Amino acid sequence: MPTSNDLPDVLDRREGPHGEVVLRRHGDRLEIIANGCFLMDTSDGRSERRLVDAALDALEGRDRPDVLIGGLGVGFSLAHAAADPRWGGIAVVEREHAIVEWHLDGPLSVFSAEALADPRAKIVEADLVTYVNETSDTFDALCLDIDNGPGWTVTEGNGNLYSQAGLASCARVLRPGGVLAVWSAQPSPEFEETLRNAGFQRVRTEEIPVARGVPDVVHLGIRPG
Incomplete structure (x- = not known):
């Protein structure tokens, strides 16, 4: 039977326009739970970092590219991008006000404070x-990590993002030759096909080994020049 030391400690719980979001501590790691669905924790971060590196690699030496990161999470992707001087502007879109606050002056600031002090980051x-449909800004790379993958979304409305129409909206914010990189907890040949149908080229999937179970993956596609 689990002891009290085995149970997570809830640090904050918020109800927002998209449902419940919870920050909890479980042993030496912090965890974000959205609508009862485990989103991510601070135990590793290799796949979040690889998401950013895979996008940069796919840009093949483009000078000072700008990146848009979809999802702040525990801050691994932001921190990794800010640690690389090859990136130009680094924008992170996050819809949950609670998560933003946890980074600005809460427990997650230990992972992101240095990155957020970087003048390239916002x-x-x-x-x-909504952002990819309405913004006039464009980027060289778009890194998506807002769900557990195209087939395992945190909220129902996110499913549209991985449809052909949603991916066309993602392409809208990419400059010619820009790269879309999508993190997923499992491979999806169906999503690869949807990327191709949305007009992306050089579509491929890169596996990222994890400690247990099926590898995480990054799906990659290039907007035509």
Whole structure:
């Protein structure tokens, strides 16, 4: 039977326009739970970092590219991008005000404070689907990590983002030759096909080994020049 030391300690719980979001401590790691669905924790971060590196690699030496990161999470992607001087502007879109606060002056600031002090970095507090449809800004790379993958979304409305129409909206914010990189907890040949149908080229999936179970993956596609 689990002891009290085995149970997570809830640090904050908020109800927002998109449902419940919870920050909890479980042993030596912090966890974010959205609508009862485990989103991510601070135990590793290799796949979040690889998401950013895979996008940069796919840009093949483009000078000082700008990146848009969809989802702040525990801050691994932001921190990794800010640690690389090859990136130009670094924008992170996050719709949950609670998560933004946890980074600005809460427990997650230990992972992101240095990155957020970088003049290249900024947080845009908005829904990503709305943002990619309405913004006039464009980027060289778009890194998506707002769900557990195209087939395992945190909220029902996010499913549209991975449809052909949603991916066309993602392409809208990419400059010619820009890269879309999508993190997923499992491979999806169906999503690869949807990327191709949305007009992306050089579509591929890169596996990222994890400690247990099926590898995480990054789906990659290039907007035509």
